[in-house]
Amino acid sequence: MKYKLPLATAVLTVALLSGAHAADKLDASCASCHALTKPTDTSLDRLMSRKGPDLWYAGSKFNADWLVAWLQDPKPIRPAGYPYFKTTMEGSDHDVVDPSKITPHPKLAKAAAESAAAALMALKAPDLVPSGTFKGDTAGARMGALSFTKLRGCITCHQGENGQGGFSGPELTNAGARLQPDFIAAYTIDPQHFDPHIWMPTLNLKDQDIQRITAYLSVQGRGDKK
Amino acid sequence: MSTFAKNEAPASRSWKSLALLPALVAAALLLTPEIGRADPPIDQVYNVYCAQCHGLKRNGTGVNLPGLSVRPRDHTDSKGMGDTPDDELFKAIKDGGLAVNKSVLMPTWGAVLSDKQITEMVKYLRTVCHCGK
Numbered sequence: 001m002k003y004k005l006p007l008a009t010a011v012l013t014v015a016l017l018s019g020a021h022a023a024d025k026l027d028a029s030c031a032s033c034h035a036l037t038k039p040t041d042t043s044l045d046r047l048m049s050r051k052g053p054d055l056w057y058a059g060s061k062f063n064a065d066w067l068v069a070w071l072q073d074p075k076p077i078r079p080a081g082y083p084y085f086k087t088t089m090e091g092s093d094h095d096v097v098d099p100s101k102i103t104p105h106p107k108l109a110k111a112a113a114e115s116a117a118a119a120l121m122a123l124k125a126p127d128l129v130p131s132g133t134f135k136g137d138t139a140g141a142r143m144g145a146l147s148f149t150k151l152r153g154c155i156t157c158h159q160g161e162n163g164q165g166g167f168s169g170p171e172l173t174n175a176g177a178r179l180q181p182d183f184i185a186a187y188t189i190d191p192q193h194f195d196p197h198i199w200m201p202t203l204n205l206k207d208q209d210i211q212r213i214t215a216y217l218s219v220q221g222r223g224d225k226k
Numbered sequence: 227m228s229t230f231a232k233n234e235a236p237a238s239r240s241w242k243s244l245a246l247l248p249a250l251v252a253a254a255l256l257l258t259p260e261i262g263r264a265d266p267p268i269d270q271v272y273n274v275y276c277a278q279c280h281g282l283k284r285n286g287t288g289v290n291l292p293g294l295s296v297r298p299r300d301h302t303d304s305k306g307m308g309d310t311p312d313d314e315l316f317k318a319i320k321d322g323g324l325a326v327n328k329s330v331l332m333p334t335w336g337a338v339l340s341d342k343q344i345t346e347m348v349k350y351l352r353t354v355c356h357c358g359k
Contacts, residue, residue, distance in 0.1 A: 044274070048270070085278075095289040155293060156279065156290055192338060
């Protein structure tokens with residue numbers, strides 16, 4: 001009986017620190033902007049105050065080659081900055097980006113980029129991104145383009161093929177090079193499952209739509225694009 | 227003195243229990259971070275979700291405007307907003323533009339905002355348009 005509380009505390013500690021091992025291999029400065037372990041605070045307040053996207057599921061999200069290259073030459077992924085509601089200001093015709101509010105991402109040397117990418121790729125979340133969420137049928141890519149640009153309105157916030165589209169979400173002109181297809185599908189199904197309160201809506205799309213949109217996005221920016 | 231000596235053992239146990247309190251409180255806070263948190267003010271909620279298209283001026287001129295094929299609703303338009311009943315505004319926010327015969331570019335926010343937040347948002351929109359229905 002008297003050991004129950006210490007045991008419970010130990011179990012809680014282990015649970016909270018699980019996944020921390022891989023995160024420990026990253027430079028401490030990464031954690032000043034990115035959550036490298038699953039946050040316990042899931043409030044809107046936290047979302048509004050954070051400086052960069054969560055990376056605790058990075059290994060189930062990114063392609064390693066893209067990470068290595070991007071960390072050496074980190075061009076903005078979100079045209080309006082991150083988060084857009086802190087980097088935009090009123091303009092004459094419409095809201096515009098305030099460049100003074102965008103902090104450039106640190107640029108890493110090759111060896112550091114490879115090491116950071118390896119540590120990030122170890123941050124897997126298989127429960128969040130089940131293998132096989134994208135069933136691999138690329139034949140629906142053309143219909144996916146139509147869904148993305150017209151039928152489902154993804155283009156409102158995201159730039160797709162040819163850089164056409166909105167600014168508040170991450171550009172997807174190179175989605176296939178940057179993201180794993182299973183992640184694209186799983187995140188589109190339920191963004192709030194990854195990131196409570198995130199400003200991407202859940203569109204309640206049917207699986208056929210999810211598969212087609214993923215087929216379209218997963219070839220963007222790839223050399224083997226059809 | 228004898229009273230003190232008699233109470234020493236129970237008091238010691240009591241202090242030990244008290245020492246565990248901070249750990250228990252910390253554990254409870256870690257497990258239930260949203261308890262006791264109030265939602266941010268509704269105008270800030272607007273800035274997070276709505277302003278990307280409807281704009282900081284609330285007049286349909288958000289940062290996404292250049293890429294849009296349909297101009298977002300101007301929430302400062304007293305006439306247009308005044309002609310739209312509360313329940314239609316609620317439905318447009320919760321179920322998206324298609325649910326009220328408007329553009330698909332207005333998405334469904336029902337999985338992100340609670341009914342309470344959407345009700346508050348409709349009230350807020352009435353203050354933005356200086357109109358009511």
